[in-house]
Amino acid sequence: MIDKISLTCNFEPNYTYMDLHGDTSEDPYRVRLYKYICNLDFATVMYKPHKFSPELNDRIKFSKVDINPKRFSCYSEMWAYLDSLFREYDSPFDILPESFNVTRVDIAVDLENFNIKHILSSLHVKNIRDESLSFYKGTIYAGTDPKIRIYNKIAEIKNRIRKHKEITAYEQHLLDSGKEYTRFEIQKRTDNLNLKKLTENFEELSSYFDRIEFFSLQENCSCSVMQFLYKQINRKFRNNLECFKNLQIIPDLKDRYIKSAREWFSLKEPF
Secondary structure, eight states, X not given: OEXXXXXXXXOOOOHHHHHHHOEEXXXXXXXXXXXXXXXXXXXXEEEEEOSSXXXXXXXXXXXXXXXXXXXXSSHHHHHHHHHHHHOXXXXXXXXXXXXXXXXXXXXXXXXXXXXXXXXXXXXXXXXXXXXXXXXXXXXXXXXXXXXXXXXXXXXXXXXXXXXXXXXXXXXXXXHHHTOXXXXXXXXXXXXXXBHHHHHHHGGGGGGGGGGEEEBTTOSSOSSXXXXXXXXXXXXXXXGGGGGXXXXXXXXXXXXXXXXXXXXXXXXXXXX
């Protein structure tokens, strides 16, 4: 699934919509990049760059939107919502997907009955520094861009419920199943990608799961030994480890992501 998207554009937001449906706050001291931030039910809209000089502010996209696709049943529903955030009533200007730059996109897959503690000792993430791998409060963090997070999704949902935060219908379904789910989540900062290109090339994002490898050497360990052991092994002997690699987990992650994302992008809004 597509879990989160950050977008920028040069459109001014629909101020009438912001006033009616959102809670807008102002940053008078230029602490934030944007002067105004509006929190809505399904998105956060920031607009009017003001942190730097007028010349530099003019080079920054006027608006930024953080939006959670999981709040929408399909892409067309999300697009209709985005359009309402920026299109004034009877506006002659077209709001097109290619007008929105994608600056960040998160993809995620939930695997059932997959214990994080059992994979810590066998986890290897390609092309990251040792210091960018950590295990904190039950979550594995690896890399910076892309950033990989692996955590107990059920525990995360229950934690948000305790804080009286809203959960989605999908998350309620996971909770009602009574099963344990492990979330594999990848956050990627992007360049030269707009929303239209994302709708056409979303399957390519699955390649980021290839950075993750698992080796069935140890199953019960509280620290990630493979990440550090792998770098100590002479390169010509690394091929000997291939027989210990679980080749099914990553293809399964990729297939699940592509299937769910393909369904989300292809469905049409029900009206």
